[in-house]
Amino acid sequence: QVQLVESGGGLVQAGDSLRLFCAASGRTLSNYAMGWFRQAPGKEREFVASIRWSTGSPFYADAVKGRFTISISRDNTKLTVHLQMNSLKPEDTALYYCAAALKPGMPRYRNEYDYWGRGTQVTVSS
Numbered sequence: 001q002v003q004l005v006e007s008g009g010g011l012v013q014a015g016d017s018l019r020l021f022c023a024a025s026g027r028t029l030s031n032y033a034m035g036w037f038r039q040a041p042g043k044e045r046e047f048v049a050s051i052r053w054s055t056g057s058p059f060y061a062d063a064v065k066g067r068f069t070i071s072i073s074r075d076n077t078k079l080t081v082h083l084q085m086n087s088l089k090p091e092d093t094a095l096y097y098c099a100a101a102l103k104p105g106m107p108r109y110r111n112e113y114d115y116w117g118r119g120t121q122v123t124v125s126s
């Protein structure tokens with residue numbers, strides 16, 4: 001089992017920055033890819049970014065490329081996935097989910113991920 005807990009969401013204005021955190025625990029995570037997804041009201045859950053623990057290589061959706069940065073950190077037994085979001089736009093408003101996938105490569109589809117957090121809300125006002 002893998003447990004994922006997101007935090008860092010909030011209400012900001014367009015152009016502001018926000019940093020999301022995902023605390024990961026459970027099984028050995030070195031074999032997993034970690035991803036961020038988001039879901040706006042009435043829309044499908046969409047891929048935002050992913051990274052592998054083993055390589056640190058990131059992958060981004062076109063909509064956030066150049067504005068968002070995914071990274072990972074390890075502090076003793078505490079593992080955290082970060083999502084730095086800059087130049088936020090109203091269309092970035094959504095519930096943001098952290099997810100973990102055992103699948104090799106850089107998975108970017110919802111059904112490729114095995115574990116999910118409960119989400120953290122990001123609201124960007126214009």
